[in-house]
Amino acid sequence: MSNLLEIRNLHKSYGDVEVLKGVDCTMAQGDVISIIGSSGSGKTTMLRCINMLEEFQGGSISIDGEEIGYETAGGQRHRKKEKEIARQRALTGMAFQQFNLFPHMTAARNVMLGLMKVKKLGKDEARSIAEKWLDRVGLRSRADHFPGQLSGGQQQRVAIARAIAMNPRLMLFDEVTSALDPELVNEVLQVIKALAQDGMSMLLVTHEMRFAYEVSNRVIFMNQGRIGEEGNPREMFHKPQTERLAEFLKTSSFG
Amino acid sequence: MDIAHFLDVLWLARFPILKGLGVTISISLLAICFGTVLGVFVGLALTYGVRPLRWIVRGYTDFIRGTPVLVLVLASYYVLGTIGLDLGPFQAGVLALAVFCSSHVGEIVRGALQSIPKGQTEAAKAIGLTFPQTFAYVLGPQALRQVLPAWVNTAAEMVKASTLLSIIGVAELLLRTQELISRSFMSLEFYFFAGFLYFVINYAIERFGRYVERKTAVPS
Numbered sequence: 001m002s003n004l005l006e007i008r009n010l011h012k013s014y015g016d017v018e019v020l021k022g023v024d025c026t027m028a029q030g031d032v033i034s035i036i037g038s039s040g041s042g043k044t045t046m047l048r049c050i051n052m053l054e055e056f057q058g059g060s061i062s063i064d065g066e067e068i069g070y071e072t073a074g075g076q077r078h079r080k081k082e083k084e085i086a087r088q089r090a091l092t093g094m095a096f097q098q099f100n101l102f103p104h105m106t107a108a109r110n111v112m113l114g115l116m117k118v119k120k121l122g123k124d125e126a127r128s129i130a131e132k133w134l135d136r137v138g139l140r141s142r143a144d145h146f147p148g149q150l151s152g153g154q155q156q157r158v159a160i161a162r163a164i165a166m167n168p169r170l171m172l173f174d175e176v177t178s179a180l181d182p183e184l185v186n187e188v189l190q191v192i193k194a195l196a197q198d199g200m201s202m203l204l205v206t207h208e209m210r211f212a213y214e215v216s217n218r219v220i221f222m223n224q225g226r227i228g229e230e231g232n233p234r235e236m237f238h239k240p241q242t243e244r245l246a247e248f249l250k251t252s253s254f255g
Numbered sequence: 256m257d258i259a260h261f262l263d264v265l266w267l268a269r270f271p272i273l274k275g276l277g278v279t280i281s282i283s284l285l286a287i288c289f290g291t292v293l294g295v296f297v298g299l300a301l302t303y304g305v306r307p308l309r310w311i312v313r314g315y316t317d318f319i320r321g322t323p324v325l326v327l328v329l330a331s332y333y334v335l336g337t338i339g340l341d342l343g344p345f346q347a348g349v350l351a352l353a354v355f356c357s358s359h360v361g362e363i364v365r366g367a368l369q370s371i372p373k374g375q376t377e378a379a380k381a382i383g384l385t386f387p388q389t390f391a392y393v394l395g396p397q398a399l400r401q402v403l404p405a406w407v408n409t410a411a412e413m414v415k416a417s418t419l420l421s422i423i424g425v426a427e428l429l430l431r432t433q434e435l436i437s438r439s440f441m442s443l444e445f446y447f448f449a450g451f452l453y454f455v456i457n458y459a460i461e462r463f464g465r466y467v468e469r470k471t472a473v474p475s
Contacts, residue, residue, distance in 0.1 A: 053377055083385060090383030100378035104396050104473050113392060114382035148475025159378075166382055 002065040004029045004201055005050070005170060011058030012045055019045050021225035022059070027170075027203065032196045034212035034233070035205045037222035038248060043205045046222070047172050050203070051094050052085050063091050063169055090118055093163030097175040099155045101147040107134060107158045108143040111165045119166065133161040137191050153184030157191055164195065171195070173204040189215075209252045213237055221245045261444045268435050275431030276452060278345075282417040282427060283456070285349045287410050290356025297357055298364025299390075312361070319358035324416045327351040332423045348420035352413055359409045360402075367401035368394060400471055407464030411457040418453075428452060 005027035012020040019042045027033055035043040048054040050061055052069045061068040068088050070077055079085070101110050111130035115121045121129070134140050137157035139150075147155050156176055164171060173192065177185045189211050196202060196215050206212050212219055213233045221229040221236065221244075229236065229245050240246040265272070300312040319327070331351035332344060342350065371394055379389040421430035432449040436442045 051381055053380060086380070086383050086385045089380055092381075094378075094381040096374060096378065096381075098372075098374050100372075100374035102375065102378070102393055102397075103475075104400070114384065117388050117392065118383040146474050148473065162378075162382065 003027060003062075004031070004064060005203070006062045006065075007046075007050075007059070008061075009059035010046065010049060010056060010061065012042075012049060012054060012056040019225050020049070020056070023222075023225075023227055025220065025227065025230075027201065029201055030199050031201055031218060032216045033203050033218045033220060034216040035203065035220045035222055036207075036209065036212055036248070036252075037228070041222040042225045043222045044174055047094075047174050047203060047205050050170075051089055051092050051172060053094075055079070063088070066091075086118075090114070090166055091168060092170045092172055093166055093168035094172045094174065095156065095160050095163050095176045097178050099147075099152070099159045099179070101155050101159055101162070103147050106144045106146055107139060107150070107161075110147070110158055111162045114162065114166050129165055130161070133165045134158070136194075137161045138187070151184060152180045153187045156180065156184075156188045160188070160191055160195075164200070169201065171200055171202040173202060173206070175205050175207065177206070177208060207252070209237070209249070221248065223248075261441060264435075264439050264441060265448070268439075271431045271435065272428070275426060275428040278426060279414070279417050279428040279453075280456065282345070282349055282352065282420060282425070283410075283414045286352035286356050286413050286417070289349070289353035290409075290413065291360050291406070293353065293357035294360025295364055297361025298368060301361060301365040302368045303386075316358040316361050319354055320362070324351070324355050325419050325422070327355055328419050328423060344420065344423045344425045348417075348423060348425050352416055352420075355416065356409060356413050359412075360406065363402050363405045363409065364398065366405075367398040370401060371397050396471075400468070400473070403464055403468050403471075407461055410460050410464075414453065414456050414460070 003026045005025070007023055007025040010020050010023040011018070023042070023046055035046065037043050045054060049056045050068065055069075060070070066088070068091075069080060069085060071080055080088075101107075102113070105113065108127060108130045111133060112123070112126040115126035115129055116123065131140060131143060134143050137160060139154060139157055139161070142150060142154060142158075147158070150158065160176070176192070177188050180188065185208070189208065192202070192204070193215050204212070204216070216233055218230065219233045219236045220227055223229075223244050229240065229242050236245070237249060240249060297312055297316060300308055301316070304312060328348055328351040331342070331354075332347040335342060335347065375393055375397070376389060379393045384392070417427055418429040420427055421433070424430070428449055432445050436445050439445070
């Protein structure tokens with residue numbers, strides 16, 4: 001069976017600054033992987049490359065064996081057509097640090113937009129799927145509220161419902177609790193945990209070390225654009241192999 | 256001032272005045288409609304256009320916005336004829352105003368689009384929307400709400416600028432009024448009356464803008 005996600009020798013630069021210096025990573029169906037590391041280590045960039053929100057200059061990313069974003073023909077690597085990239089983006093779902101809900105639409109409409117315009121479902125079917133997922137994140141009663149009427153934690157849960165309603169192969173979470181007040185963090189983590197228990201494959205960039213420890217079956221420690229260390233959370237957190245990781249854990253909330 | 260006499264003259268001149276009012280409204284409506292449609296494309300090009308296109312459109316808006324409307328009107332009527340594009344005064348006038356309107360609307364649209372956080376586009380991309388879909392359902396509706404107040408302003412400016420067409424002989428409200436004054440010598444009364452009619456048109460535009468603003472307001 002081919003891997004769900006396969007990243008090979010990923011290189012990414014912003015101008016002269018190289019942020020990813022050759023990252024390799026594979027992920028199987030049902031894996032829950034947390035990416036940790038200090039800011040600037042490239043964890044968010046890596047996640048954004050998988051969703052083609054960032055261009056990358058070298059290496060390849062495949063989902064179910066299908067190469068994302070670029071194709072090589074006649075020795076020339078070039079970007080796929082926008083329409084094709086849009087389709088491939090829907091293979092993954094993404095939740096953002098800043099939620100990014102559409103402020104002019106109700107919670108239900110936010111979830112329905114992709115279902116209707118990308119999956120071409122009818123309005124009624126889209127609505128019932130939206131309600132099902134809003135129910136799953138505990139917000140059925142808020143379906144007709146606008147984002148401005150919801151708390152940060154509620155907005156983030158709607159954003160997760162919006163991504164997951166598209167039935168992606170893989171969910172990407174980009175520091176989804178970093179912008180939340182401390183008392184709202186838990187409700188969002190509970191939702192993610194429940195999704196993990198359902199067997200959803202996910203890749204999480206997070207600063208919540210205890211959560212990473214509890215929810216993931218593998219942890220990747222990013223360090224200066226490379227994978228510094230990876231393994232199961234128990235070994236990584238209790239017996240770090242590298243000086244860098246030991247230092248990072250000491251200064252993080254896990255220590 | 257004799258009110259009865261004024262009303263008498265006004266009644267006798269009702270048809271020319273109504274015709275002038277009709278011409279003023281047609282000029283304004285056409286200029287605003289064409290100018291807005293063109294302006295949306297100008298705004299899109301300024302925001303998302305590839306570099307050479309963006310430069311050309313930027314040059315266009317800066318040039319037009321830096322030129323007095325009267326000069327545009329005169330140029331459109333007298334200069335276009337010399338290059339073989341012979342427009343009547345009405346068409347030439349509408350063209351000049353629409354071009355002027357488009358450069359203003361273009362800037363307003365650019366400002367509105369650029370003020371929308373990047374995260375909106377990213378979230379739309381992440382659920383698999385193409386760019387045209389992102390614009391139609393995510394960016395456009397949000398930009399519309401921001402554009403409205405400034406757009407109402409521009410529309411009112413166009414109505415006022417339509418008076419400049421009297422100079423190239425378009426029989427709009429101001430020219431009709433002036434003709435009437437030259438016959439009746441009641442300049443104060445009829446300039447006031449014309450001013451009142453312009454006010455009514457602009458007030459209607461403003462109410463319409465408010466109405467759309469209220470209708471599209473997002474609860475929070």
